[in-house]
Amino acid sequence: MLFAASVLWLQGKTPTEQPLEDKESVFIYNGDIFSGIPEQVRDKLGDTIPLLGLIKASENVCFALSRVAGPYAFIYLDKSRKKLYFGRDLYGRRSLLIGKNGNRFVICSAAKRRKGFEFMEVPSIGTFCWNLITGDLMVIPWQYRNKNFETKLEDLKGFLKQDLSVEGVLPPEESAIQTEIDSNNTTVLHIVEGLDTDLAFHKLLNIDKWLNNINKLEILLQKSIKARVSGIPNSCSNCLNKNVHCKHAKIGILYSGGVDCSVLAILLDKCIDSESPIDLMNVAFDESNQYNAPDRLTGLQGLNELRQICPERKWNFLTINVPQEELNLMRKECIADLIYPLTSILDDSLGCALWFAARGKQDDFTSTCRVLLVGMGADELFGGYTRHRAAFARESWQGLNNVLNEDWQNLSHRNLGRDDRVVSDHGRQLRTPYLDEEVVNFVRNLKLWEKTYPSKTVPQGFGDKLLLRCLAYKLGLKQVSRFKKRALQFGSRIANKNEKAHEMSTRLL
Structure with missing residues (x-):
């Protein structure tokens, strides 16, 4: 096995050379940990060495990763157990590709076309573990699985042309956005209909x-x-x-x-x-x-x-x-x-x-x-796309709920x-x-109506992403x-x- 890395240094007093290798492991990491490692430690050492320390201390890669927050992609070789772990964070904010050419494989951040290897993006559905003795590949899923979990799993199986098992019991799907409609809660949105946008913003801010x-x-x-x-x-x-x-x-x-x-x-x-x-x-x-x-x-x-x-x-x-x-x-x-x-x-x-x-x-x-x-991510969170407005026009809150959920579930794969x-x-x-x-x-x-109102009864550029627009207005961004x-x-x-x-x-x- 060959390991190589280049480093874009943004945390710590000095760059951390990669790959990090000792008698127990090899670690390659591309990411930014913003929580889960004390700030004073990150300011001094960066996040690569402390994250590797968490992984080693817990003896459970997934448990260590669950304790931190921030974007990442990583490769970790456990030499004693002969297991290769790799994956991306829950939202897929860092790139990780897997490529194959016959029975040869490569895992990397970026690749060139037409070089003999075919590539696909590693799906952000959990942490993968390759047993180097048996050749078995397994995924340890997140606490809640993405709606597209099975589809992405089958895509990877088909690409690699080998079986891929799931560790433990398949976790429940991520909770959908709340859709129960309470007319008392949505009344506030109706009072801004037909108003000048300045007056509508003032009403909501009060x-x-x-x-x-x-x-x-x-x-x-x-x-x-x-x-x-x-x-x-x-x-x-x-x-x-x-x-x-x-x-x-x-x-x-x-x-x-x-x-x-x-x-x-x-x-x-x-x-x-x-x-x-x-x-x-x-x-x-x-x-x-x-x-x-x-x-x-x-x-x-x-x-x-x-x-x-x-x-x-x-x-x-x-x-x-x-x-x-x-x-x-x-x-x-x-x-x-x-x-x-x-x-x-x-x-x-x-x-x-x-x-x-x-x-x-x-x-x-x-x-x-x-x-x-x-x-x-703002459009997926606050309902900013034209299709959100179209869905609301067709099927009201339920239609908007369906499209917003679909967009959010697809975020890490897009x-x-x-x-x-x-x-x-x-x-x-x-x-x-x-x-x-x-x-x-x-x-x-938040309830849907607490963050967006992509209705034709209010101007486009007001109702969509309404909560974020209210914040902008409050900050002085009137135009x-x-x-x-x-x-x-x-x-x-x-x-x-x-x-x-x-x-x-x-x-x-």
Whole structure:
């Protein structure tokens, strides 16, 4: 067996070389533990060595992983038991692929196309254990299984062409969103129908229960952001080898001007020192229209509000303009390999858009940030997609419940691994504050009508993601709180509306 790793250092006083190997084990880890390991330990040692210590101390890989919170992918060889463990976190926030060529196997973060091996993404359904003596492969599932558990299990069996057992009794499915309708609880939503949005926001902010939920969300989101930006090295990507505490931007935000990313920006301002610039990455592919894509226009509007609310902060708004020729070239040279093994037109559009945004290049200037915050997960949590509005129109709360549950169950299997690969290619770490475990638990346990109201009786850009929009309004984002949801591929103008998103992209082959 061969082990190799490269390290993107963001925790601890010095980088931890990998693989970590001793007489008992080999450990390779890509992740960020934000809870479960004391902060003072992480500040000194990082999270790799302490996490390995937890695994060894418990003698139970899954129990050790259940004690920590944060994104991860890992490979752990227990030499004495001749067992190889590997897997991804519950939400699939870090990439992990498994490849095969005949009877040879490889487990890695990213792979190239057409190199003899076929690959698939390791499904986020639990921790896998390969018995190297018997050749048996087993999955130890999470405490609650995903609705797609059996489907993903069969997909992996078919790919590997071998049996795959489940340890113990199959766990129960994750609880569905509560759908019991109480007319007394939903009355509050009807009182905002037909109102001017300013007046509607004011009414909701003056209802104790709504305000309590808004405040709770603000506290949890700010805690999530602080955990993701504190403790990182004091030097930007350019000054890292100089070992100095520089004044360049170390944190960036994928920024369209929308409500998800603007709330992150306002709360981030409260979490870092006032002298640190923040890079706002705004990408556009609309070459024929001087790159005046919809996200560029809303991004500039959002920037104006950020400057009014946080005038002391230096906001670096990066206008990342991508001509068609460069898009074609970079897709062929590297982006298609990073998107692989995914192949759809949607993967093509989103993967390319995020790669250029994360590169952070505006003319001769390139962002110095090492951490990129993104709003992924907000639409699945708060009901922000157009299909949520359509489902509510067809079948009211029950229809919305079904689609929201389906979107949440699919989250770990869709794009998070891909996005981790394309961002990491630039030596930056993708961090997703909305997918913090505490934030998720709070929002998922709210009633549907306590977080969204995608009804045709209220304006689009108000009812959808209503709780998050109320928080934005409370934070001073009066314009941004009313911007309509626009997907990255359309807002940046990379997508061709005549193509079907889920068909295979010949450009990725």
